[in-house]
Amino acid sequence: MDGADSKGVLNQLSVLEVRARSRNTQPQQQCCVKELRAKAEALKIQRDQLEAEAQIHKVPGFMVLHKLRMSMEKQCPHEEEEAMDEESENTQLLQLMARHTQLKDLLYAHHVIGGYDVIKTPQSKGVCMSLTTAYEGIYLDTYNLEIDLKHKLTITRHNIPPFIPLKDLAKQSNMQTNIRAFLDTLSLHLNAFTGRKQQLKFVKEQHQSITVMESNVLCSRLVLMFTVPRGKNAVLCRLDYTDHTRCLPTGVQFVCEDEELLDSPEWKKNCSLLKETPVHKALTTMKKNGSIV
Template identity: 65%
Template sequence: MEGASTKGVLSHLSLLEVQARSRKTQPQRPSQLKELKAKVEALMTQRDQLRAETETHQNLKKLRASMDKQCTHEEDEEEGMDEDSENSNLLRLMARQTQLKDLLHAHHIIGGYNVIKTHQGKGVCVSMATAYEGVCLETYNLEINLKPTVRISRHNVPPFIPLNDLTERSNMQTDLRTLLDPLSQHLNAFAGRRQQLKLLKELHKSVEVMESNVLCSLLVLMFTVPREKTAVLCSLDYTDRTRCLPTRVHFECDDKELPDSPEWKKHRSLFMETPVHKALITMRKMGNIL
């Protein structure tokens, strides 16, 4: 852009010189001569400004490349610039400002995930924190290479999280959030289900956990109905791996009529709408379990 503008200014100056020579034999009004001189001076000023901007742009480009690559021999990269000069310090500040703007823009694009550069700027490490009910839990990391193509090089995502499937369904070459957002949903849902199981064991000593898996997508509990002293098996199936609530609840006991009673149908809905440890608190307050 700068080169094209400079060429245009120089061409205009040449044209004015040709016109001036062709008009030497013609009488010129003083006002015309004054106009032409002012136009020439303005164009020359614009030319000088464009040259200065081009030089500044080249120096900024050189400094940015040096910063991005974390070059240890910065002096060689910046040959011709005085380290102690005021202009050099100004250029450094301008380069740093553009670098920070790029990082902020990238942070916005990827949805606010924490990112640090790796491999001398050739990759990034994305940190994905999990939480449940305001409590910070585990943090998972993805190391992503950016060149020649965007790909995951290392990670500590649990093997039962479908990272490969999420990667294949994403458009991470142009929009990394198409991978990070669904992955974050899976990780936070898993962390939430596991935290519910932990709270269940801490708060409900009388409730026995008969079965669970590493993904915490299946949970079988046994509790006792106080009046009949009847043991009830409660199966919670979390088929939607992006949620902390079950999609299917099943009761089983010797009293075949109990699971289909209106009261226990309400309990079934309670489990599907409320975290398991809170649902058990409600059932205990109602006197339905020990």
């Protein structure tokens, strides 16, 4: 093959190579074009929405509604009623609309913080949150937190028991960025505490033959004394609630002179029963089984 032929073949190969490359890049370019067009359409829709919202805010009625909303937040409820009596029907309608938007905002805030009750403080510098506790369907104590909303969230006043580590819980839950997680954790601690306290109350009311030897303010430690029918032996029972978010003990310990009694299958079942059942109910079962008097 002479030089002219070889050069012609090389030129033909280079042309074919260029064509092959262009064919491979065309689908990629088409995909990029489609993505860019989709983004452009999404941005146009967003632009139209923003323009529509801007037009609404320019409407005089909206400005009047906004001013009424601001005045309602500053007025007392009885002052609002007196003002409505003196105004025209149109103004009353606007006031009702303003009240409606205010309630919608409160409901949204109520949902965001997990359904906790919230009211504004009298000085309007923050909010007061109420946490209700319950046990076995019975509402018990209600605790309150006053939180300052300026600059950063700060707990200014509260009636949380001092043995609940409020500052530690706020730090661990990162209250500044996730107040709902903080309230949920605090609610767990408060409900567990009131539940343990309620169980202790039931023990004293329902099991007068059992002596409460020791308990603490957090109700995280409880020492009871039982009487066993066989030989009338006394058994000391210590319940430790190391997990302060639960109403059930994490540890159960028996002390008795009759060591064989405590090693019996019956008392091993009693140990498991006290770990898995509220103490006042577990004691009722132990009485029915004849383990204690």
